[in-house]
Amino acid sequence: MAVMSLSAAERFLSLLALLAGVIAVAVVVLRVVPAGRATLSQLAPASRWLAFAIAATAMAGSLYFSEVHEFEPCKLCWYQRIAMFSSAIVLLVAALRRDRNARWYVVPLAGAGIVVSIYHYLLEWYPQLETGACSVSVPCTAVWYREFGFVTLSFSALCGFAAILALMLFVPQAGGVTDVTDAIDDAIVAAGPDQEARHGQATEPSVPTGTPSR
Amino acid sequence: MAKQPNRPSRPAPRAADAAGATSRRSSLLWLWVALGVVVVLLAGFAILSAGDDEELTVGTTVPAGDGATDGTGDGATETTGGGQIAEAWPVEITGTALVQLPRDGDDPALGTTAPGLSGFGFDGTPVAVDPSEGPVMLVFLAHWCPHCNREIPELNALRDGGGLPADLQVVGIATGTDPNAENFPPSEWIPRMDWTWPVIADSPDYLAASAFGLSGFPFTVILDTDGTVLDRWSGEIGRDGIAERVAAALG
Structure with missing residues (x-):
C-alpha cells in the first residue's frame, strides 16, 4: 500500500x-x-x-x-x-x-x-x-x-x-471436521490393499471412511 | 478371501477419483491465478487513474498596516498571498467564547454577548462580522456533512424567495474542514452549492466553531444588532423552520 x-x-x-x-x-x-x-x-x-x-x-x-x-x-x-x-x-x-x-x-x-x-x-x-x-x-x-x-x-x-x-x-461445502482422522484414513488407503491386509485390518470399513468425503 | 474378486476393480474408481481431484485442483489453481491477475490489474488501474491526494492549505497573514479597511478593530490582519486560495485561514475572536449548546434544555448563552469574529474568505478577502449593521445569522457548515448539504438549498430558497428579513446579514463559516472527507475542498464546494453570502474559512483548529459553542453540523447562531445571542440551534430544520426561528428571534 x-x-x-x-x-x-x-x-x-x-x-x-x-x-x-x-x-x-x-x-x-x-x-x-x-x-x-x-x-x-x-x-x-x-x-x-x-x-x-x-x-x-x-x-x-x-x-x-x-x-x-x-x-x-x-x-x-x-x-x-x-x-x-x-x-x-x-x-x-x-x-x-x-x-x-x-x-x-x-x-x-x-x-x-x-x-x-x-x-x-x-x-x-x-x-x-x-x-x-x-x-x-x-x-x-x-x-x-x-x-x-x-x-x-x-x-x-x-x-x-x-x-x-x-x-x-x-457453494456445497466439502471436507469434514474430522480432517485429522481423514488424513490417517487417506494414508492407509494410499498405502494400498496389500498394506491394509498386512495390518490385519478389516478392509471394508476403511474404504468408505477413507474415500474423500466430498 | 471372499473379497478377492473385487480387488481388481478397485484401482479403477480410485484412479478416476484421483484424475477428478487433479482436474479440480488444476481448475482451482487457474481460479486463484485468474483472481490474482484481476487484483493486480485493478491495483494498476487504481494507481494510474486516481488523482492526487488533497491537503489542507492554510492561508498566511501579516499584521495590517495603516490602511486596514476590514473593520476588525485592534489586531486587524490582512492577507499576503495576493489571491491565493486556502481552505483554512486564521480567525480572530474577541471577547468571551460561548458555552457549547447543550443537547437538551435551555440555552444558557441566550441573552449573553457573542464574541467578535473576523477572518478571511477562501481567497484571502477579509470578512468581519459586524452586528451593528443589522442582525446576523452565522451558519457553520462542514463540507462532508450531509445535513449541511441538505440545509444549504433550503437557505437558498429563502434567499431567492425573500423569506429572510432584508437587513439580516448571513455569514457562512466553513469549518470542520477535512482534506480526506467528501466534497473537499470547501472553496469549490461552497460555490457549487450556490451559497452566495460571505464565507469565513475557519482556522485549522476550528477556533470560530468552538468560540460560538458549536455542538453539531450545521450550526446556526442569530445575533442582535448589539451582538446579543438571540438563538442557537444545531442541525437541519428546513426552510420553514429557519424562517420561523429567524422571525421569532428578531421579534
Missing part, C-alpha cells in the same frame, strides 16, 4: 469491493442456473479460502484507513468491524481445518454484518433517517468518499458480507 496514494487506495479497495460483489452475484446465478451447480461443486474446495480472502482483505482495508490515514470509525462502522474481523478469523480456522460446518458460524456473523451495512449505506444517502445534525465526534451519516459516485466504505462492507454469505450458503 505504501506505493499507493490515499486516493489510489480508495479506488483500489472500491474495485476489490465491486469484485466481491461480482463474486456474490456470480455464485447466486450459478446456484439458480441448473448448469451452474457443477461449477459450484468444482469451486467447493476453494470456497472457504476465497471467503477468508475476502474477509481478510476487508479487514486489512478497514485497518489501513483507520490506522494509516486516521479515518475514525463511527458506531455503525464498529458493528460491521466486529462481524467482519470475526468472520476473517473464523474463516481462516475453518479453511485450515477444512471445516464443512463453517457456515454455522460465519453465516450469523456475516448476516448480522450485512444488515448493519445496508442500514449504514441507506443512512449515507438518507441521513434524515436517524438525525437532523452531524455530530461533532464521528457522525455515521457522513462518508469519507463515494468512489464512482456510489462505492462508500459501508457499500464495500456490504459487498464483502454478500460474497461471504453467498460462498457459505450456496
Whole structure:
C-alpha cells in the first residue's frame, strides 16, 4: 500500500469491493442456473479460502484507513468491524481445518454484518433517517468518499458480507471436521490393499471412511 | 478371501477419483491465478487513474498596516498571498467564547454577548462580522456533512424567495474542514452549492466553531444588532423552520 496514494487506495479497495460483489452475484446465478451447480461443486474446495480472502482483505482495508490515514470509525462502522474481523478469523480456522460446518458460524456473523451495512449505506444517502445534525465526534451519516459516485466504505462492507454469505450458503461445502482422522484414513488407503491386509485390518470399513468425503 | 474378486476393480474408481481431484485442483489453481491477475490489474488501474491526494492549505497573514479597511478593530490582519486560495485561514475572536449548546434544555448563552469574529474568505478577502449593521445569522457548515448539504438549498430558497428579513446579514463559516472527507475542498464546494453570502474559512483548529459553542453540523447562531445571542440551534430544520426561528428571534 505504501506505493499507493490515499486516493489510489480508495479506488483500489472500491474495485476489490465491486469484485466481491461480482463474486456474490456470480455464485447466486450459478446456484439458480441448473448448469451452474457443477461449477459450484468444482469451486467447493476453494470456497472457504476465497471467503477468508475476502474477509481478510476487508479487514486489512478497514485497518489501513483507520490506522494509516486516521479515518475514525463511527458506531455503525464498529458493528460491521466486529462481524467482519470475526468472520476473517473464523474463516481462516475453518479453511485450515477444512471445516464443512463453517457456515454455522460465519453465516450469523456475516448476516448480522450485512444488515448493519445496508442500514449504514441507506443512512449515507438518507441521513434524515436517524438525525437532523452531524455530530461533532464521528457522525455515521457522513462518508469519507463515494468512489464512482456510489462505492462508500459501508457499500464495500456490504459487498464483502454478500460474497461471504453467498460462498457459505450456496457453494456445497466439502471436507469434514474430522480432517485429522481423514488424513490417517487417506494414508492407509494410499498405502494400498496389500498394506491394509498386512495390518490385519478389516478392509471394508476403511474404504468408505477413507474415500474423500466430498 | 471372499473379497478377492473385487480387488481388481478397485484401482479403477480410485484412479478416476484421483484424475477428478487433479482436474479440480488444476481448475482451482487457474481460479486463484485468474483472481490474482484481476487484483493486480485493478491495483494498476487504481494507481494510474486516481488523482492526487488533497491537503489542507492554510492561508498566511501579516499584521495590517495603516490602511486596514476590514473593520476588525485592534489586531486587524490582512492577507499576503495576493489571491491565493486556502481552505483554512486564521480567525480572530474577541471577547468571551460561548458555552457549547447543550443537547437538551435551555440555552444558557441566550441573552449573553457573542464574541467578535473576523477572518478571511477562501481567497484571502477579509470578512468581519459586524452586528451593528443589522442582525446576523452565522451558519457553520462542514463540507462532508450531509445535513449541511441538505440545509444549504433550503437557505437558498429563502434567499431567492425573500423569506429572510432584508437587513439580516448571513455569514457562512466553513469549518470542520477535512482534506480526506467528501466534497473537499470547501472553496469549490461552497460555490457549487450556490451559497452566495460571505464565507469565513475557519482556522485549522476550528477556533470560530468552538468560540460560538458549536455542538453539531450545521450550526446556526442569530445575533442582535448589539451582538446579543438571540438563538442557537444545531442541525437541519428546513426552510420553514429557519424562517420561523429567524422571525421569532428578531421579534
